[in-house]
Amino acid sequence: xxxxxxxxxxxxxxxxxxxxxIKSEELMERAAAQLFEWLHSRLRGTQxxxxxxxxxxxxxxxxxxxxxxxxxxxxxxxxxxxxYSDKRSEDxxxxxxxxxxxxxxxxxxxxxxxxxxxxxxxxxxxxxxxIGLNRVPDDWVGKxxxxxxxxxxxxxxxxxPSGLSVDRAPWNTSYVIQASYVLSFQLPKLIFFLPETGVxxxxxxxxxxxxxxxxxxxxxxxxxxIGRPEVLPMYRPRLKFSHKGTYGHSVIVGxxxxxxxxxxxxxNACLSVGSGLVSAFVPKCGYDSLQTAVPEVMVLTGSRDKNxxxxxxxxxxxxxxxxxxxxxxxxxxxxxSSFLKKIKxxxxxxxxxxxxxSKNPELxxxxxxxxxxxxxxxxxxxxxxxxxxxxxxxxxxxxxxxxHNLVIVIKGAHTITIYNGKGYVNTTGNPGMATAGSGDxxxxxxxGLMAQGYPSVEAAIFGVYLHGLAGDVGASKKxxxxxxxxxxxxxxxxxxxxxxxxxxxxxxEGN
Ligand SMILES: NC(=O)C1=CN([C@@H]2O[C@H](COP(=O)(O)OP(=O)(O)OC[C@H]3O[C@@H](n4cnc5c(N)ncnc54)[C@H](O)[C@@H]3O)[C@@H](O)[C@H]2O)[C@@H](O)CC1
Ligand SMILES: [K+]
Numbered sequence: 009x010x011x012x013x014x015x016x017x018x019x020x021x022x023x024x025x026x027x028x029x030i031k032s033e034e035l036m037e038r039a040a041a042q043l044f045e046w047l048h049s050r051l052r053g054t055q056x057x058x059x060x061x062x063x064x065x066x067x068x069x070x071x072x073x074x075x076x077x078x079x080x081x082x083x084x085x086x087x088x089x090x091x092y093s094d095k096r097s098e099d100x101x102x103x104x105x106x107x108x109x110x111x112x113x114x115x116x117x118x119x120x121x122x123x124x125x126x127x128x129x130x131x132x133x134x135x136x137x138x139i140g141l142n143r144v145p146d147d148w149v150g151k152x153x154x155x156x157x158x159x160x161x162x163x164x165x166x167x168x169p170s171g172l173s174v175d176r177a178p179w180n181t182s183y184v185i186q187a188s189y190v191l192s193f194q195l196p197k198l199i200f201f202l203p204e205t206g207v208x209x210x211x212x213x214x215x216x217x218x219x220x221x222x223x224x225x226x227x228x229x230x231x232x233x234i235g236r237p238e239v240l241p242m243y244r245p246r247l248k249f250s251h252k253g254t255y256g257h258s259v260i261v262g263x264x265x266x267x268x269x270x271x272x273x274x275x276n277a278c279l280s281v282g283s284g285l286v287s288a289f290v291p292k293c294g295y296d297s298l299q300t301a302v303p304e305v306m307v308l309t310g311s312r313d314k315n316x317x318x319x320x321x322x323x324x325x326x327x328x329x330x331x332x333x334x335x336x337x338x339x340x341x342x343x344x345s346s347f348l349k350k351i352k353x354x355x356x357x358x359x360x361x362x363x364x365x366s367k368n369p370e371l372x373x374x375x376x377x378x379x380x381x382x383x384x385x386x387x388x389x390x391x392x393x394x395x396x397x398x399x400x401x402x403x404x405x406x407x408x409x410x411x412h413n414l415v416i417v418i419k420g421a422h423t424i425t426i427y428n429g430k431g432y433v434n435t436t437g438n439p440g441m442a443t444a445g446s447g448d449x450x451x452x453x454x455x456g457l458m459a460q461g462y463p464s465v466e467a468a469i470f471g472v473y474l475h476g477l478a479g480d481v482g483a484s485k486k487x488x489x490x491x492x493x494x495x496x497x498x499x500x501x502x503x504x505x506x507x508x509x510x511x512x513x514x515x516x517e518g519n
Pocket of ligand 2: 067134135136137138165166167168169170
C-alpha cells in the first residue's frame, strides 16, 4: 500500500472531487459515514458518553458530521469545538450548521475556557487537527490535549492523532494526542511507523473513502507499506526439476572467539530460507561447534584460531553475507578490506562489517553495487552521521543509498528498506524479536534469498517480511519474552506456509 505525503493526499482529494464531480462536503460525508459505521458496529447502541473534540478545519468537520450521525442514531454525545482559529473551513461551518439544525449545541472551548470533565469510561473522539497541522498548537490547545491524555478514556483519533504533523517530528511532544485507535483515511501515514511518532498511537486502521484509484495508482509515492499483497508476487516457487545448485551456494563469513553462535544462526537461517548450499567461513575455533550444531552447513576456516585474518573461498559463491560476530581486530579489518577488493557480486553486510565500513569510509567505494547493508540505528548513525529526527534519518539514508547504489535495511519495530530514493516499510514482527541474534538470522535469510536469485532489493524486502512473520509465528507459540533467535530460524518454514496459504475462499472453492 502506498504511503502519501500530506501534499499528495490533498491532491488525491482534489482529483477525486474533480473526476467524480462531487463536492468536498460529499467527501467529508463519506469519511464521516465510515467513521460512524466503525463505531456503530462496535457499540451497537451501547449508552456510553461520547465526547467529540472538533477543530475548525476539515478534521473538525469530519468530527461534526460524525457527531450528527451518532446523534441521529440515539447515542449520547457532547460536542466541543476547539476554537483555535477564526479561519474556519467551509465544510466545518456547513456541518456545524447541520448539527445546530438538529438542536445539538456544541460548546466552544477557547483560551479562557475551563477544561471539560472527561471520565475514564467516556469515549473521546479526537478531531482537533488532521493532516493540516502546520505549526505548534497554542499552549491552551496543548493543555487540552494533555487533559485528554490524562483522562484515561478510550481516544479514537480521526485521520491522525492531533498534534502530529504527517511530514515532520512534533514541535512539542506533550502537545500530541495519545490515541488508543486511529481511523485514517484511504492510506496509512508514515508517522504511524516511525519510532518518534508511532509511540502516539496504539492501533490504526485505514478507512476507504473512495479516493480516485487512478490518481493513487499513477502517483509515485516515496514510501510503501509492505504487507502480504506486496510480498507474495516476489516469491519464487521451487521448480520440480531442480537441484541444490539451482538455489545457489551462500557463504556466511564471520565469527570470532565467543561469537561463533552468530554464524551458526545466520548460516542455519540461510539454509532454512532455501539456499541450496551454505558454507560458513570462520576462525578455527568455530569449526567443531558449527559442524555439530548445523550439520548441513560446510565449514571453511581461516588460518587463525580466534579471529578472521584472511578470507579465501576456494570456489565462486553465489552470494556472501559478511560481518556477524566478526569483531574489529586490525587483521580482521585488513582481511575484510582486501576481500572487498576481490568480490564483485552484491553481498550482505551486517554488524561489525558495517562498523568497519564506518571507521574506514574509504572502503565504501569497494562495496559491490546493490549490496544490502543491514544496520540497526546505532550502526546506521555511525555510517551516515547524526540525525535530528526520524524524517532526517530517512532522508540521509536515502541519499547514502543512492550515492553508493546500495540497499539499506534500517532495522527497528517497523524495519524500513531503502533503495533508489524509496522506502519500504515492513509490517510484520513484534517486540519479542528484540533479542540477541535476531539480526544474525535476518542477515542469513537475506543472503539465502539472494543465493536463490532474488534481486537485492526484493531479497531485503521479502527477507525482512518473512523474518518478522517467523517472529510472529514463534511468538504465538512461545510468547514475546521467550522468543530466541534460534526459534526464529525454526519458524521460517511456518512463516513460508503462512505467507503462501490459500485465501479461505479459494480453498472452499476447491472442496
Ligand atoms: N484529504 C482528504 O482526502 C479528506 C480529508 N478530510 C479531512 O481533512 C483533514 C485536513 O483538513 P484541513 O486541511 O482543513 O486541516 P486540519 O483540519 O488538519 O487543520 C485545520 C487548519 O488549521 C490551521 N492550523 C494548522 N496548524 C495550526 C495550529 N497549530 N494552530 C492553529 N491553526 C492551525 C491550518 O490552516 C489547517 O488548515 C484531514 O486530516 C481529514 O480529517 C476528510 O474530510 C475527507 C477527505
Ligand atoms: K485528529
